[in-house]
Amino acid sequence: MTARYATRRRGDVIATVLSVAATLFGLGWLVLILGALLWHGLGGLSPEVFTQMTPPPGASGGLLNPIVGSLIITGLAVVIGTPIGILAGTYLAEYGRYDRLSIVVRFINDILLSAPSIVVGLFIYEIMVATMGHFSGWAGGVALAVIVIPVVVRTTEDMLTMVPNALREAATSIGLPRSLAIMHICYRAARAGMVTGVLLAVARISGETAPLLFTSLNNQFWSTNLNAPMASLPVVIFQFALSPYKDWQSLAWIGALIITFAVLALSISARALVASRKQS
Amino acid sequence: MESVGRHTVVDLALQEGAGLSVEAATRAKVLDRFRLGDAAFRQVTRAAAVGVLVLLSGVIVALIEGSIPALRAFGLGFLVTEKWNPVTEQFGALAPIYGTLITSFIAMLIAVPVGLMIAFFLTELCPQWLRRPIAIAVELLAGIPSIIYGIWGLFVFAPFLQATLQPFLIKTLGNVPVIAPLFAGPPYGIGVLTASLILAIMVLPFVTSISRDVFDAVPPVLKEAAYGIGCTTWEVVRYVVLPYARIGVIGGVMLGLGRALGETMAVTFVIGNAHRISASLLAPGTTISATIANEFTEAVGDLYTSSLIALGLILFVITFIVLAAARYMLLRIERRIG
Numbered sequence: 001m002t003a004r005y006a007t008r009r010r011g012d013v014i015a016t017v018l019s020v021a022a023t024l025f026g027l028g029w030l031v032l033i034l035g036a037l038l039w040h041g042l043g044g045l046s047p048e049v050f051t052q053m054t055p056p057p058g059a060s061g062g063l064l065n066p067i068v069g070s071l072i073i074t075g076l077a078v079v080i081g082t083p084i085g086i087l088a089g090t091y092l093a094e095y096g097r098y099d100r101l102s103i104v105v106r107f108i109n110d111i112l113l114s115a116p117s118i119v120v121g122l123f124i125y126e127i128m129v130a131t132m133g134h135f136s137g138w139a140g141g142v143a144l145a146v147i148v149i150p151v152v153v154r155t156t157e158d159m160l161t162m163v164p165n166a167l168r169e170a171a172t173s174i175g176l177p178r179s180l181a182i183m184h185i186c187y188r189a190a191r192a193g194m195v196t197g198v199l200l201a202v203a204r205i206s207g208e209t210a211p212l213l214f215t216s217l218n219n220q221f222w223s224t225n226l227n228a229p230m231a232s233l234p235v236v237i238f239q240f241a242l243s244p245y246k247d248w249q250s251l252a253w254i255g256a257l258i259i260t261f262a263v264l265a266l267s268i269s270a271r272a273l274v275a276s277r278k279q280s
Numbered sequence: 281m282e283s284v285g286r287h288t289v290v291d292l293a294l295q296e297g298a299g300l301s302v303e304a305a306t307r308a309k310v311l312d313r314f315r316l317g318d319a320a321f322r323q324v325t326r327a328a329a330v331g332v333l334v335l336l337s338g339v340i341v342a343l344i345e346g347s348i349p350a351l352r353a354f355g356l357g358f359l360v361t362e363k364w365n366p367v368t369e370q371f372g373a374l375a376p377i378y379g380t381l382i383t384s385f386i387a388m389l390i391a392v393p394v395g396l397m398i399a400f401f402l403t404e405l406c407p408q409w410l411r412r413p414i415a416i417a418v419e420l421l422a423g424i425p426s427i428i429y430g431i432w433g434l435f436v437f438a439p440f441l442q443a444t445l446q447p448f449l450i451k452t453l454g455n456v457p458v459i460a461p462l463f464a465g466p467p468y469g470i471g472v473l474t475a476s477l478i479l480a481i482m483v484l485p486f487v488t489s490i491s492r493d494v495f496d497a498v499p500p501v502l503k504e505a506a507y508g509i510g511c512t513t514w515e516v517v518r519y520v521v522l523p524y525a526r527i528g529v530i531g532g533v534m535l536g537l538g539r540a541l542g543e544t545m546a547v548t549f550v551i552g553n554a555h556r557i558s559a560s561l562l563a564p565g566t567t568i569s570a571t572i573a574n575e576f577t578e579a580v581g582d583l584y585t586s587s588l589i590a591l592g593l594i595l596f597v598i599t600f601i602v603l604a605a606a607r608y609m610l611l612r613i614e615r616r617i618g
Contacts, residue, residue, distance in 0.1 A: 008512055008515065009512065010378065011512070011514055011515075012512035012513055012514040012515070014514075015400070015513070015514035015517075016405060016513070016514070018397055019397040019398070019400045019401035019405060020401060020405075021397075022393075022394045022395075022397035022398050022401065022413065023398050023402075023406075025394060025400045026394060026395075026398050026421070026484055026485075026488065027417050027418075027421075029421060029481045029484075030417055030420060030421045030424075032436075033424060033429070033432050036432050036436045037428070037432070037465070038436075040435070041282070045416070077322070083328075084328050084331060085328075087324055087325045087327075087484075088325065088327075088328035088329040088331060088332050089330035090328075091322075091323045091325035091328060091329040092329060092340055093327050094325070095322055095325060095326065095411045096326070096329065101330070102329070104333065105329045105330075105332050105333060107604075107607060108332055108333055108336045109332050110603070110607050111600060111603045111604060111607065112332065112334065112335065113335055114337075114535060114538050114539060114542075114598065114599075114603050115542065115543025115596070115600075115603070116541070116543075116544065116595055116599055117542070117544065118542065118544045118569045118572055118573060118592065118595075118597065119339065119542070119592050119595060119596045119599075120339070121337065122342075122343060122346070122572065122576075122588075122592040123339045123342045123343065125450075125576075126342040126343070126345070126346050126589070127338070139409075141475075146335060149332065149335065150332070152504055153332060157407065176489065177314040177315070177317065177318045178318050178321075178322070179317055179318045179320075179321035179322070180314075180317075182321070183321075203423060206425070207424075207425020207426070207427060207428065208425070208592065209425070209426070209545045210426075210544040210545055210569070210573055212574055213576065213577065214577050216575050217577070234425065234427050234545075237427055237431060238427060238545065238548075241430070241431045241434065241435075241549070242434075242549070249435075252431060253431065253435075253448070256427070256428050256431050256432075259425060259427075259428065260424060260425065260428050263423055263424070263425055264420055264423060266422075267423045268416075270305060271419075272417070
């Protein structure tokens, strides 16, 4: 009896140790990756990075054109993707909560949410780049918008579902039409959550590389022309990191540092927004 | 109902004085506008929802259309041919398919037990004040863009493995009879094993957070009953929590698998892009997504481009099946909770 109990106790201790080890193992990677980014990227971080163009190999330069390109493409994606996502999420939560259409859309949306982003790139290549005959900033923006839409649909629906029905009933009882009730009551009640959704979507796309590789391509020079290939930070990192030139590699590290901390700041502030709302 | 009411108002207005009629007419006009706006808004949201469906079917149609030339040229043999020669325009998808499956398989082999153990720690052992910071850290790990894993893998992780783990594996497991071929060859640093390990780190947060959610959803009564008859913490998790949460955990694992299968940039950096199937896990290989990312912009000729799009189609079909199965399982456990 005691021997058996000892065995069981031992099993429990082993499992406890393993689980603590697993947690340390999991968190260790975060420390290692962030540490490597700071180690390789922080030294090169200087004002020139934000004021100069990407250099040819061997020369010094900065990352101004890819940073601006990334901002433009990301902005474009948000402007295209957010309204569609919010409207579709509104339908799922408000009009067709129990529709058969909604069940299908929800399922498909969840699949789009985790679909390989490189396939999105191929899709936009087929419908935009191949038909227009050239790579363009537009194509990059639309490709990222395809990734934004499912994220926003999901959060919008979740947040609108959490709005208490009493609010809707109150709005209807004073004679407010459904559409105005949604826009003035439900959206207002769910605003923080919906903003969070958009922030998370931005965090998700600002590091996306695969869909941009053959849509917006890359551009070594300053260009804000949406009909021409456009530089973006992730694609420049990809190109520079795989190049044999030391200058380019260190610029790639700096770019990686900028992206990572921008993305982490975005996702932390998105979470803080939700947390502060929950407390109030 | 509403329309009848409106007409009555208008009729009354016509019978009564002129001042009232103007008021009623304005009222009717406003109501009309409201109704029109209402219907329009409803239709617009509906159109957006249908748009999501159109998006997915658009992806499928575009991929099928783009891969027709390759499928016509190679037929089903495309799936089982290893040869990939842009010069003679002979293309087969076997090597990338194999690479995608083997890297994802090894990644899950590592990430699932580790993720489950972290979830076990977070739900049963972790002191309350530590739960939130750890959960946030795990989410941050999920938030790091894949290209960052790529550049880190290429410059930090691969050289590290080349100097430590890989020589160790060659020396030890490389001499064990049956599995020796898996660890044959020189330590390149980059290769299938490195890519698998990085994938494992990347899917770890997904497995962890979904496992934690389904562990948390186990009714406390069940756990308390098990503790009540004298079970240890581990026994509670092993014999009560895990069986109860099984479907949800499998769903989470499949979701992570879907991510691993489609992951592009991190793998592209470290897998070596070699179109061959070698038994050794230390040798360079390729995956579907890495092949597309590496070769698409350089592909000349319709057949080459089309073959790459056909690869994309295969990837999409595989991930679609895995993700659909994952969603179906998670839906089932959601229903049980709700």
